[in-house]
Amino acid sequence: MDRTPHNAVILGGGLAGLTLAMQLKGSYPDMDIVVLERQVHPLPEAAHKVGESTVEIAAHYFADTLGLRAHLDEAHIRKFGFRFFFSEGKDDLADVAELGVSAVLPTPSYQIDRGILENFLGEEARRRGIDFREGVTVRGFDIGSGEAPHSVRFATRDGDGELQARWLLDASGRAGLMRRKLDLTRDNGHHANAVWFRIDDRIAIDDWCDDPEWKDRCHPAERWRSTNHLCGPGYWVWLIPLSSGAHSVGIVADAAMHPLERMKTFDLALAWLEEHQPMVARHVASRRDKLMDFAFFRHFSYGCARMFSSDRWALTGEAGAFLDPFYSPGSDFIAIANTYITLLVGLDRHGENLASHARHYERLFFSFYDGTLRMYRDQYNLFGDPEVLPIKVIWDYAYYWGVLCQLVFQNRLGDAAFITRMGSELVAAADLNTAMQGFFQRWHAVSERRNRKTMMDQRELTWFADMNATLHDKLDDEALAARLRNNVGMMRSLAATIVERAAEDHPTVREGYDELANGGTARMKLFA
Structure with a gap:
């Protein structure tokens, strides 16, 4: 001893x-x-672990806090953002709504080979x-x-x-x-399952579609570097590239809407994909001989008392x-x-x-x-809604970049005095987020789920791209306090814009959300 x-x-x-x-x-x-x-x-x-995709806080932590930027740049893949296709049952990506960026945003994130x-x-x-x-x-x-x-x-x-x-x-x-x-261990009320596997080959989603207009949407034409989400009611399928040359494929689903028993082996998962995402099934099946592993998590989400x-x-x-x-x-x-x-x-x-x-x-x-x-609990039904989910993603990111990222990037996580000073703004942001998650369900209940042949380019939302571009700004207390106040004000305006957008086609969605509809001092640009 x-x-x-x-x-x-x-x-x-x-x-x-x-x-x-x-x-x-x-x-x-x-x-x-x-x-x-x-x-x-x-x-x-291609170690059999989840967690290959990183977003801004993790990328900042690895690169700047721990000093690993050179390794990330040399040994892993710079991510082309999140990308969503509303492709339930579809055979051609050109015919579905796409959400993503046409060019990489300034603040880096990475696809990690664990x-x-x-x-x-x-x-x-x-x-x-x-x-x-x-x-x-x-x-x-x-x-x-x-x-x-x-x-x-x-x-x-x-x-x-x-x-x-x-x-x-x-x-x-x-x-x-x-x-x-x-x-x-505590039950957090979010009940979902996941299955995933690795294919020892690149699954190049850019080659799935021959439509010239579709190919020309992104510069460079490397959608494969994105975390690609192929979405349908109650689930999403991920495609994540690894720098070793393998590709990670996963199905994440609401436990009640898509029981794990229907996908808990590779053959079952492939059959499920053939029904819901035939394009993914086709490209996975053609590489079946390159299957590296398969696993599943039942009820993967949980809380903790301490x-x-x-x-x-x-x-x-x-x-x-x-x-x-x-x-x-x-x-x-x-x-x-x-x-x-x-x-x-x-x-x-x-x-x-x-x-x-x-x-x-x-x-x-x-x-x-x-x-x-x-953002997750009781929200998985939205994944099949090309009218509501893209706006929810924009909201969720505005909240993430506007509040939590600010505290992390400015090294204020443990600054009790500053957090106490900004307490009312932080509570207001949290309350707005809670209200908006409820509103998205209200909107979804009347949504027509129109799946238009279009790309909703997040890069064209100047305010959205600017939030990403300024994450690494170095701010003193006064400047950071002003930014947080401005961000909460922006969130109020964004909430009002979203409610107004939904009410244009569905006037009844405003009922009970008048405070949100009347918030903010300006209206934010959203997708046409």
């Missing part, structure tokens, strides 16, 4: 655990950090002085009381061992070692709470949790009482989690 307590022991050396170790080491170079990982490196490329990334993170962690141990199975742990250290029991091929640690940090993924032992404790333990990544793969928030919430853990460790190193800080950071984490959960 190693009786000298380490500063931190991290259970799990995947994406969440290794990035947490690197953030801690970067903030406190003298920290003694041990990471225990069950798998042995190198992991295979095997390549995690192999690099393991090597980089060691280069940075982190004790990264592979082939280690955690057998159990005990949480110390008071100032007593925590203990971790583990096994390797060379025998059993035990470590002690001041901080015990769970990054064990869905195994949820601490969450399960402490009975912290994330951070003043008793010097914490959870991050899927070891804590998980939302949904839509909009790819998983790595965003790794970044947020890791940042709060790093701040708590710093406070502890300065001898401060952690109780109030742990509660404060936990409340903030759950407020961000709950605000994002509202």
Whole structure:
């Protein structure tokens, strides 16, 4: 037994655990950090893990907070944004509505090959002085009381061992070692399932359509670099390219509308695709001999009663709470949790009482989690609606870029004074989001679901592209406060614009939403 307590022991050396170790080491170079990982490196490329698509917060965290930009640019794929096709039952993409950008937006995001990334993170962690141990199975742990250290029991091929640690940090993924032992798992009311697999070949969606006008919509003509969503009522299918040359394919569906039993093997999934997304089925079936793997998650979304404790333990990544793969928030919430853990460790190193800080950071984490959960819960019926879903996507992104991204990019996640100062604006934004998610359901109930042969180009919405372009601006407190106030005002105007847009064809949707309809000082440009 190693009786000298380490500063931190991290259970799990995947994406969440290794990035947490690197953030801690970067903030406190003298920290003694041990990471225990069950798998042995190198992991295979196209490793069988979800989380290949990143969005702006995660990309910023990896590139800027952890200093991994060169690796991202060299070893992974710059994403061509999110792209949506309302292609339920269709045989030609030229005949359906498309939502996306015609050119890449300024703030980068990436398609990540998890095997390549995690192999690099393991090597980089060691280069940075982190004790990264592979082939280690955690057998159990005990949480110390008071100032007593925590203990971790583990096994390797060379025998059993035990470590002690001041901080015990769970990054064990869905195994949820601490969450399960402490009975912290909570049903969050969002019930959906997912199946996914990898094909060892590029699935080039750009080649699916011969229509010259369709081909000329995007510059460069590389839709394959997008996270492509092929949508229908109650579900979406993802196509995500990996830099290893493989392609990730997934089906994510409302559990009641599309039961998992209809897709929980590759043959069942292929039959389901033949019915709902025949173009995907055709291109997958032609590469059946290149199938690399297949897996499914039943009820993949869950909450967690606690994330951070003043008793010097914490959870991050899927070891804590998980939302949904839509909009790819998983790595965003790794970044947020890791940042709060790093701040708590710093406070502890300065001898401060952690109780109030742990509660404060936990409340903030759950407020961000709950605000994002509202975008998913009871919303999957909208995926088949080409009238409502594109506008909801614009709203969801305006909320994400306008509020949460501002706090992260400006390094204010743990700034209690600033967040308290902006409390009324943050509450107003959250309330607007809640109201709008309800409104989208109201609109959907009367929507005609017109699937027009058109591209809704997000790049043509100047205000939308400008929000993305200014994410990396460096702002002082006054400038950031002004921006947040302006963004909330913009959200009010956007809400009013959306209500008016819906009411043009469906006047009854305004009933009960007069406050939204009368909000803001201007009207925002939306798609024609």
